[in-house]
Every structure is written in structure tokens, then in C-alpha cells.
Amino acid sequence: MSVVRIEAEPTPVEVDLAETALIVIDMQKDFLRRGGFGEFLGNDPDLLQRTVEPISQLLTAARRLGMIIIHTREGHLPDLSDCPAAKLDRWPAGTRIGDMGPMGRILIRGEEGHAIVDEVAPLAGELVIDKPGKNAFYATELDGYLRARGIQNLLIVGVTTDVCCMATTIGANDRGYNAIVLSDCVASYSPERHRATLATIKAQGGIFGWVTTSDEVLAGIAARDPLG
Numbered sequence: 729m730s731v732v733r734i735e736a737e738p739t740p741v742e743v744d745l746a747e748t749a750l751i752v753i754d755m756q757k758d759f760l761r762r763g764g765f766g767e768f769l770g771n772d773p774d775l776l777q778r779t780v781e782p783i784s785q786l787l788t789a790a791r792r793l794g795m796i797i798i799h800t801r802e803g804h805l806p807d808l809s810d811c812p813a814a815k816l817d818r819w820p821a822g823t824r825i826g827d828m829g830p831m832g833r834i835l836i837r838g839e840e841g842h843a844i845v846d847e848v849a850p851l852a853g854e855l856v857i858d859k860p861g862k863n864a865f866y867a868t869e870l871d872g873y874l875r876a877r878g879i880q881n882l883l884i885v886g887v888t889t890d891v892c893c894m895a896t897t898i899g900a901n902d903r904g905y906n907a908i909v910l911s912d913c914v915a916s917y918s919p920e921r922h923r924a925t926l927a928t929i930k931a932q933g934g935i936f937g938w939v940t941t942s943d944e945v946l947a948g949i950a951a952r953d954p955l956g
């Protein structure tokens with residue numbers, strides 16, 4: 729047992745590192761690079777770049793600790809059989825999921841755009857979950873994987889704050905996990921929605937979870953009792 733205290737909002741949070749996993753949400757070229765799904769939706773993917781360095785540092789620390797690390801990728805089967813019509817038909821033809829872009833078919837598994845960016849790429853042994861939805865718990869093995877390993881706390885990082893990170897935070901909270909979102913390691917295509925989402929998570933005494941930073945997590949880890 730190695731319980732650490734992490735300064736966070738709305739309150740500090742104490743977690744047993746042995747019961748804590750790091751989940752890295754959708755750090756894919758489709759969201760972070762030009763010519764991907766994010767840009768096809770009219771967004772500037774450069775707004776997400778600031779997450780790469782702190783996530784990379786956090787991954788280094790988590791790997792050193794032997795923490796369970798999970799990476800997710802949003803995307804669909806080439807025949808789109810796992811993509812509901814409601815998700816497909818929402819945008820004009822030519823800009824839809826499955827249409828061709830400069831990094832291959834948009835948001836399709838196996839295409840270049842679907843891959844995680846090199847700087848935070850998974851290592852062998854780290855679970856990579858392919859998810860058809862925004863919430864990483866929807867139609868995936870995530871919940872069973874975490875429960876089988878006694879995980880209680882999730883450190884949530886990745887993109888985007890207001891879409892897949894928020895959907896996964898809500899999914900985690902509803903399933904009884906402590907969701908801890910790292911504000912410098914999540915980003916949105918809209919700084920305003922980023923702020924509003926983090927404010928919502930920590931409002932009302934932490935209605936969905938906690939908000940902290942990678943510095944606070946790393947400080948909490950560093951201060952742990954080495955005999956604990």
C-alpha cells in the first residue's frame with residue numbers, strides 16, 4: 729500500500745497508488761494533427777499540442793512506478809458497422825467519418841490518422857482500448873479490466889477536455905471510480921469549453937471528481953513514504 733495525498737480542487741485527494749491507473753484518452757493524429765477528424769470538424773488541432781509534453785512526463789513517472797497505464801483510441805471498423813448512423817450523418821459528405829483525408833480514412837482503425845502520436849505512444853504491455861464512442865467505458869473492456877485489478881482511482885489525461893475526457897470522467901464517476909482530471913494534460917478545441925468543463929467537474933463539492941495538475945500528481949508521488 730502506498731497512499732499519497734494529491735493537492736486538488738475542490739479538495740485534496742488521497743489515493744493508494746496500487747489502486748490507481750493512468751488513462752490516456754485519444755492522443756491520436758486524427759485529433760492532434762492537421763488533416764484529421766478534429767480539423768475536418770472545423771477545429772485548430774494546434775490547440776491540443778500543449779498536452780503532449782506533460783503527458784509524456786507523466787507517462788515516464790507512471791512507468792517507473794509500475795502503475796497500470798491504459799491508452800484509448802476513438803475510431804471505427806473499416807465497414808463502419810460499429811458507427812451509429814446518428815454519429816455518421818451529422819456532418820456534410822466529404823468531411824464524415826470514413827471519408828478519405830490526408831492521413832487516410834477519417835477515424836478508421838488501422839489508418840494513419842487513427843494512430844497515437846509518437847511522443848506518447850503506448851509501450852508493449854500497456855492496454856490500448858479501441859472505443860467506438862466518446863465515453864471509454866461504452867462498448868469496451870475497460871470496466872472489467874480495471875475491476876479485475878482492483879483499481880479505484882483514475883488519473884484522466886488526453887483530448888479533448890469537453891468531449892472524450894468529460895464523457896469518460898462521467899462514465900468513471902457513475903461506476904464508482906474516483907476520477908481525477910489533470911488540467912494541463914487535457915485540452916479542448918475551445919479554451920472556453922475547457923475551462924467550463926473543468927469547472928463543472930469540480931463544482932458542488934466535486935460532483936464528477938477532482939481537478940489537479942501533473943505537477944501536483946508528481947509532487948504527491950515524490951512525497952510518498954518509501955516504506956509505505
Ligand code: TIU
Pocket residue numbers: 753754759766769802862887888889891892893917
Ligand atoms: N476524443 C474526442 O474528444 N473526440 C472528439 O470528437 N472530440 C472533439 O472535441 N470533437
